[in-house]
Amino acid sequence: MTEGYLAEFALDGQLDERSPENLIHRAPGPWRSRTFEGLTIHVSPSTAFRQIGRTVIIGQIFGDLAVLQRADLHPDLLVAHCWGNYLALHMSESGHPTWLLRAPLGHLPVYTAAVAGRLWISSHVPELAAARAVRPQIDWSFVATHLAFLHLKTAQTGLVGIEELLGGQWLDLAVEPARRTMAWSPGMFVRTDIEIADFADASRSLADSIDEAVRCLADEGKVLLELSGGLDSSIIAAALARCEAEAQAITLSTGSAESDERIYAQAAADAASIALTLRKVGISNLVGPARSREARPGLPVILGAADEMLAKEGTAQAITAFFSGAGGDCVFATPNAAGAATDVAIRSGWAARSTWRTIEALARYHNASVWSVAGRARRRLARGANDPADWPRTRGYLADTVPLPDAPLHPWLIETSGMLPGKRDHVHAILASLAHVDGYPRHAIAPTRFPLLSQPVVETALRIPSWLWVEGGQDRAVARAAFTDRLSDLIRDRRSKGALDGYALAAIEQQAEELLSFLLDGHLARQGLLDLARVECALRERARRADPRAHLLLPLIDTESWLRAWLGDP
Known part of the structure; x- marks a missing residue:
């Protein structure tokens, strides 16, 4: 394991070192350990681990770290000044843990399990299960829900007694039982008073946030970028070039024409002056043994061969992190049929020029008539606000005798009912993308960094109105403009997309x-x-x-x- 931790809290007083349940000291490998009052923490050798003031930080943290010196530090204040892939643990004056926070959009997992007055937390479920000395049991209600509501990840895992603390969520340990509260959510950044309504301002702000995210995340050694040649990964390559990171890129080909992006990947690599390795992957073994045990189904099995190839290349190049443009389509608000048009119509009225400009842009993008787009927008408006539980549900291959479960509520979904329809789609898309960033077996070699799903980038993207993203009939128009001078024409003007x-x-x-x-x-x-x-x-x-x-x-x-x-x- 390259990045991980394991910790035990005594919710009912001091840890009893003689207790047979206290198996925390069986942490795997040569892990570093720290003990506080009622708290023991182990971290893997390559995981950042420090204490600033009364706050212990596990993992990556960036921003105004001076705020960590405050004795009265609150999670709301921390997320307003810092970002990263971290777990923060705050102590009382006596040294007892009072709260813990998972970074908003942080990709260092936080799994929790409470038993007999103790709370275990870990980045990895097998270590958590071993510490509890309890054989994991499958939660079959989760399985049915997982298959019915695709791409929706909530606090529930597939294992009985184990939950996940969501990004931006904090656990108040000063109350009994411990209480979960959101310190960060998308609704904080869709307000009109902080909206970036000008296209030029939006593109500059987006470029600045991406450059910041890539610079900070790459400042840890040697990185390997998965470069498909699509817009999103090409933007990451361009940002890596500017921050002078020690970076190389790799593009994978399956041998089929639809997934052959070598010409685009080479153009992106040349523009960024990054060395590119080309590798071909065969068909994944769909029925082979799983390569890792996760809290829920992780990396799609169909991508297993690609994951193995990346792990092999990462080992050969002795990298410290993989980089990925995953989530870019969602963060950059790839448009549906009419959401942006509905938003601008609500804001400016149906007769406004801006409304019809957006309708025309969507018609151009979707190769449809303006009247069909306008009709969809009107119907969307007539439907009104969505139910917070209105996540697409499918029976798929579930037997008719299996009752379709209700949607598991995610805190983000509760606040989307009051958003403009297109912005609601934007938030839902970002949430769906977060269901696909965990459970990569190659993380045994090095962690993956997702700059486009980082807090600075997502906050900036949420502040940009939905209609700006389709300016001129282009998808991801703000992102294209943000990097227009750093991308080759082949990439910037590309409309096709590789497929699997x-x-x-x-x-x-x-x-x-x-x-x-x-x-x-x-x-x-x-x-x-x-x-x-x-x-x-x-x-x-x-x-x-x-x-x-x-x-x-x-x-x-x-x-x-x-x-x-x-x-x-x-």
Whole structure:
């Protein structure tokens, strides 16, 4: 493990070193340890660990660190002045822990488990389970919810008794029971009084925030950028060039035309003066043993071969961090059919020139008529505010006998009902992207940094009105303008996007026989969760690109693989 920690709190007084339950000292490897009153912390050798004033910081933290010296430091104050991938633990005057905070949008996980007056926290579930000396049990209610509500990650994990502290959430240890509260949420940055309404100002602010995020996150050694040649990863490459980081890039090809982005990746690398390595990956083994045990299904199995290749390259180059442009589509507000038009119509009225300029921009982007876009916007407006629980729900391959669960509420969703519809879509997209940043087996080699999903970048993006992102009929228009002088014309003006649809469908087709046994005789099937006839039909028919039945097999495969990591083969 390259980045990790394990800690134990005594919620009912002093830790009893003689207690048979106190197994915290079995922390793996040569970890560094610190003991406070009622608190013991272990961190891996490569994890930053320091105390400033009464606050202990585990992981990366940037910003105005002087605020940490304040004896009366509150989580609200900390998130207003600092950002990063950290866990903050604040102590009372007597040295007893009073609260802990996970960084907003921080990618250092915080899993919690409370048993018999003690609270365990860890970045990794296997270490947490070992410290508790309790064999993990699958929460089958989570499994059904996970399959019904794709891309929605909440505090619930797939293991009984283990929860996750969300980014921007803090745990008040001074009350009984400990209380969770949000110190940061998107609603804080969609207010009109802090809106960046001018396009030029928005592009400058976005460029500054990306440069800051990349500079800070890269200041830790040697980084390897996953460079696809798309706009998002190319922007990261451009920012890396400016901060003089020790960086190299890698692009992966599956051999199919739709995923071959080598010409774009090379153009991006040349513009940033970054060395580029080209590697080809084969089809992932969809039924092989899971490479890691996670709190919930993590890296999609279809990306397993790519993850292995990146881990191999990272080892060979002795890197200290992977860099990824993941989340850029969501943070840069890639438009749906009419959200931006609805927003500007609400703000300025249907007769306003700005409204029709946005409608025309969306029509150009979607290759549709202005009347069809205007009609969608009017219908969207007529629907009114969404229910906070209105997250897309699918039965997928769940058996008809399985009741479809209610959506698990996320704190962000509660506040989106009062937002403009397009901005609500923006927040939902960012939330969905956060479901896909954990559980990478290559993190055993080095952590992954996601600059476009960092607090400075997301806060800036949220302050930009939805209609500016489609200026001129372009998607991600503000981001394109922000880096217009640092990208090659080939990248800046690119409208196509690499895809893995063919790669995924080929993997399913080639391994259909193995998948039949894997799914029909697996844990999901034995729990009675699957419509076995529909699963078998989907696997025996030739997969077609536009057929959602084939694509819905992928989360099913991921979940079965995750179950086998914990339970073994059925």
